[in-house]
Amino acid sequence: MDTIxxxxxxxxxxxxxQWEVLEELAMEMIEKGIQLDNVSYSTIITCAKRCNFFDKAIEWFERMYRTGLxxxxxxxxxxxxVYAKLGKTEEVLSLYDRARADGWxxxxxxxxVLGKMYGEIGDYDGIQYVLQEMRGIGIKPNLIVYNTLLEAMGKAGKPGLxxxxxxxxxxSGLQPNVITLxxxxxxxGKARWARDAFELWEEIKSNNWPVDFILYNTLLSMCADLGREEEAEKLFDDMKKSELCKPDSWSYTAMLNIYCNGGEVEKAHELFRExxxxxxxLNVMSFTCLIQCYGRAKRFDDVVEVFNIMVERGVRPDDRLCGCLLSVLTFSKNGEFGSVLICLEKANRRLVHFIDILDKEEATLDMVKEKFREILNESVVEVRRPYCNCLIDICCNRGLTKRAHELLYLGNLFGLYSNLNTKTEMEWSLNLRSLSVGAAFTAFEEWLRALIEGIEHNERLPTCFAIHTGVGGRxxxxxxxxxxxxxxxxxGSPFQQSEERAGWFVAAREEVVLWVRSLDSKSLLATA
Structure with missing residues (x-):
C-alpha cells in the first residue's frame, strides 16, 4: 500500500x-526501504522527460535496469x-535491440520516436528501417506515426517517398489531418514540386479535408518561393471567402512578397492599402517587402512614406529591413540619396556613419576594416553578406572603385563569400551566385587581374574558363x-552563355588568352 x-x-x-519534489519522494522511498515498482520508475522517468531533465531520466532508467525490473x-x-533528443542515435538502437531481445x-x-530521430538527422536508411520494423512486427501505423514519418521524409529530402x-x-483508411497535409x-515546396502541391490542394478541396491558416500560408509561401502569382491570387481569394481562415498578416506578407518579386508595384501598393x-x-516583413518593391521601381517617396507608417505603427526596424534600405540606396542617384539615408539613419546610425567613412579619402583600410567588423558583429548572420553586397554596389555607383575592392577583400576575409574561385587542371571558374551586380563586377575584375598575372607569368592554364551566375524562376x-x-x-570578351550548363558563361583557353592580351592590362590592374 505504501508503494501505491x-x-x-x-x-x-x-x-x-514538480520534478524536484517528485525526486525527493523517490529518494524517500529508497531511504525507507519502500519498494519502487515499474509504475514508480515509469512515473519518475516520464516526469524527468517532461521537465527536460534528460540526464535525470537516463540516471533513473539505469537505476531501474540494475534492479532487474x-x-x-x-x-x-x-x-x-530522451536518447533521441540528446542525439544519441547509437544508444537508441542499442537500447531498442536490448529491449526487443528481452521480449518487449x-x-x-x-x-x-524512432522516425522523428532519423528525420532530424536526415537519415533516409534509418526511416526505411523504421518502416520495415513496423511491417515485420505487424503494427499498423496510426496518424501520428504517419505524420512523424512524413516530416522525417521531408528533412531527408525524399519528396517521392x-x-x-x-x-x-x-x-489504409486513415484520413489526413491538417498536420499531415x-x-x-x-x-x-522545398523540392519545387509545384504541380504536385496544387494537385494535392485540389484533392483537399474535393475530399473536404481540414484546412487552417498554417496550411493556406504554407501554400502561399511556396507560391512566393516559386513565383506562382496566379495560383497565389486564387488561394488568397479563397481565404477571403472563407469563414474560418480569413487572411492574416502572414498571408498578406506572402502576397506582398509575390508581387514584389514579380515587379508588380501597383498590385503590391493596392494590397498594402488593403x-x-x-x-x-502589421509585421516588419511586410514593410521590408514593400520597401524593396518601391526601391526597385525607384519610387523613393513611397519608400519614405512606408517607412514613416512603419515607425508610426510602432514596428521596430530589424537587420533585414536595414539591409533592404541599403539595397534601395543602390538604386538611387545622388540627388535621391538623402531621403532614404535619413530613414536608414533612424533605423541604424552605425551603417550611415560607415557609408560616410567610405566617402573619405583619408580613411585607411584598417579603419574601414575595424568599423565593418563592428557592423557585422552587431548584425544577424543572414544579413552580413547582403550588407557587404549593397555597400560594394553603393561604392560602384559613386565611383569609389578602390573602396569596392577593399570591401570585397574584407568580405572574403570575414568569410562572407566562399568558393568564389575554383581552379582545376581542366577549368578555372568564378562563382558569382551569391553576389549583387556591383559586387559581381568587382569580383570579375579581381578574377581578371589574377588571370592577367597568370598569363604574364606563363602559368599553366586550363582548357576552359567559366563564370557561374545561377538561374531562377523569378x-x-x-x-x-x-x-x-x-x-x-x-x-569584347569571348565568354558565351553555355547551352549545356544553365547559368554559366564559358570560353576556351585560346580565346581567353587572345582577348586578355588585347586588353589594356595596366589600367585593369590599377583598378583591380
Whole structure:
C-alpha cells in the first residue's frame, strides 16, 4: 500500500511538472526501504522527460535496469525519446535491440520516436528501417506515426517517398489531418514540386479535408518561393471567402512578397492599402517587402512614406529591413540619396556613419576594416553578406572603385563569400551566385587581374574558363546574368552563355588568352 500511495503522489506531481519534489519522494522511498515498482520508475522517468531533465531520466532508467525490473512500453518509449533528443542515435538502437531481445513489443509511439530521430538527422536508411520494423512486427501505423514519418521524409529530402507514404496512409483508411497535409505541402515546396502541391490542394478541396491558416500560408509561401502569382491570387481569394481562415498578416506578407518579386508595384501598393484597413497587425516583413518593391521601381517617396507608417505603427526596424534600405540606396542617384539615408539613419546610425567613412579619402583600410567588423558583429548572420553586397554596389555607383575592392577583400576575409574561385587542371571558374551586380563586377575584375598575372607569368592554364551566375524562376532572378552578359559583350570578351550548363558563361583557353592580351592590362590592374 505504501508503494501505491507514493505512486499516486508522484503521478500528481508529474502532472504539475514538480520534478524536484517528485525526486525527493523517490529518494524517500529508497531511504525507507519502500519498494519502487515499474509504475514508480515509469512515473519518475516520464516526469524527468517532461521537465527536460534528460540526464535525470537516463540516471533513473539505469537505476531501474540494475534492479532487474522490466520496463513497460511507456518507459521504453520515453527513454528512447530522451536518447533521441540528446542525439544519441547509437544508444537508441542499442537500447531498442536490448529491449526487443528481452521480449518487449514496441508500439506505434515507439516507432514515432524512432522516425522523428532519423528525420532530424536526415537519415533516409534509418526511416526505411523504421518502416520495415513496423511491417515485420505487424503494427499498423496510426496518424501520428504517419505524420512523424512524413516530416522525417521531408528533412531527408525524399519528396517521392513522402508521396508514396501518403498514398499508403490513404489506402489504409486513415484520413489526413491538417498536420499531415501541411507537412506534405512543405515537402513539395522545398523540392519545387509545384504541380504536385496544387494537385494535392485540389484533392483537399474535393475530399473536404481540414484546412487552417498554417496550411493556406504554407501554400502561399511556396507560391512566393516559386513565383506562382496566379495560383497565389486564387488561394488568397479563397481565404477571403472563407469563414474560418480569413487572411492574416502572414498571408498578406506572402502576397506582398509575390508581387514584389514579380515587379508588380501597383498590385503590391493596392494590397498594402488593403492590409492597412484589414485590422491585421502589421509585421516588419511586410514593410521590408514593400520597401524593396518601391526601391526597385525607384519610387523613393513611397519608400519614405512606408517607412514613416512603419515607425508610426510602432514596428521596430530589424537587420533585414536595414539591409533592404541599403539595397534601395543602390538604386538611387545622388540627388535621391538623402531621403532614404535619413530613414536608414533612424533605423541604424552605425551603417550611415560607415557609408560616410567610405566617402573619405583619408580613411585607411584598417579603419574601414575595424568599423565593418563592428557592423557585422552587431548584425544577424543572414544579413552580413547582403550588407557587404549593397555597400560594394553603393561604392560602384559613386565611383569609389578602390573602396569596392577593399570591401570585397574584407568580405572574403570575414568569410562572407566562399568558393568564389575554383581552379582545376581542366577549368578555372568564378562563382558569382551569391553576389549583387556591383559586387559581381568587382569580383570579375579581381578574377581578371589574377588571370592577367597568370598569363604574364606563363602559368599553366586550363582548357576552359567559366563564370557561374545561377538561374531562377523569378523575373528578377535573371538580373545578374543579363547584366554580366552585357558587361562581357561591352568588353569584347569571348565568354558565351553555355547551352549545356544553365547559368554559366564559358570560353576556351585560346580565346581567353587572345582577348586578355588585347586588353589594356595596366589600367585593369590599377583598378583591380
Amino acid at each position: 500511495f507514493y505512486n499516486v503522489m508522484m503521478k500528481s506531481l508529474r502532472n504539475g511538472k 522490466m520496463p513497460d512500453e511507456v518507459t521504453y518509449s520515453a527513454i528512447l525519446d 513489443e514496441p508500439d506505434a509511439v515507439t516507432f514515432s 513522402a508521396r508514396s507514404l501518403f498514398d499508403e496512409m490513404i489506402r 501541411t507537412a506534405l505541402i512543405k515537402i513539395y 492590409m492597412l484597413g484589414s485590422g491585421n497587425k 523575373k528578377l532572378s535573371q538580373g545578374l546574368a543579363d547584366s554580366l552578359s552585357l558587361h562581357l559583350k561591352k568588353m
